[in-house]
Amino acid sequence: MNAAEVTEERLRQLIARGFKFVHPRDESGDITAIVGVRPHDNVIDVVQLRTEDDAIALRMAGDTKDVLAPEAHSWRSEGPAPRVLDELLSLPDVPAEEEEGQGTTGCWIHTSKNRAKWVPAS
Numbered sequence: 001m002n003a004a005e006v007t008e009e010r011l012r013q014l015i016a017r018g019f020k021f022v023h024p025r026d027e028s029g030d031i032t033a034i035v036g037v038r039p040h041d042n043v044i045d046v047v048q049l050r051t052e053d054d055a056i057a058l059r060m061a062g063d064t065k066d067v068l069a070p071e072a073h074s075w076r077s078e079g080p081a082p083r084v085l086d087e088l089l090s091l092p093d094v095p096a097e098e099e100e101g102q103g104t105t106g107c108w109i110h111t112s113k114n115r116a117k118w119v120p121a122s
Contacts, residue, residue, distance in 0.1 A: 003052050003082055010085035011036070014047070017089070037067060040093070043074070047088055055081040057088040 001009070011034075015021070019036040026032050034049040039062060046067050047057040059075040060067065077087040 003080070006082040007049070007052055007085065010082065010089060013089055014038070014085070017093075019045070019047070035068070045088065045091070047085065049081050052081050053079075055079065055084040057084050059091060 011021075014036055017038065018040065019038040021034060021036045023031045024033055024035060032050070036047045038045045042062045043059050044062055044064055044067055045057070045059050047055065048068070049055045056078045057076070058070065058073040060070045060073045064070045064072075075091065077084045
């Protein structure tokens with residue numbers, strides 16, 4: 001498989017795992033990135049694909065206010081989309097330090113200047 005096919009397959013795996021995707025646009029309406037978000041347990045996983053060679057994924061606390069510009073994160077990977085997506089898919093589903101009752105219900109993703117989308121926890 002080439003990089004585009006691997007990326008497409010990994011995105012399908014993320015969707016199966018519960019990721020929801022938004023497509024932020026610039027002022028002229030062009031898509032600026034593909035953004036996948038999965039709030040679960042006490043964390044939020046986020047992946048941004050700008051090109052096949054420029055992707056970033058993060059895991060952050062479930063109470064993070066701005067998931068596209070978090071102040072802190074517990075895990076991060078940046079680089080070619082296939083590698084970043086593979087690393088994201090290899091993360092444990094539930095962090096070992098999770099405590100009862102500290103789950104997240106979801107998060108808001110800003111998709112453009114005056115728009116946002118609620119992504120519920122999976």
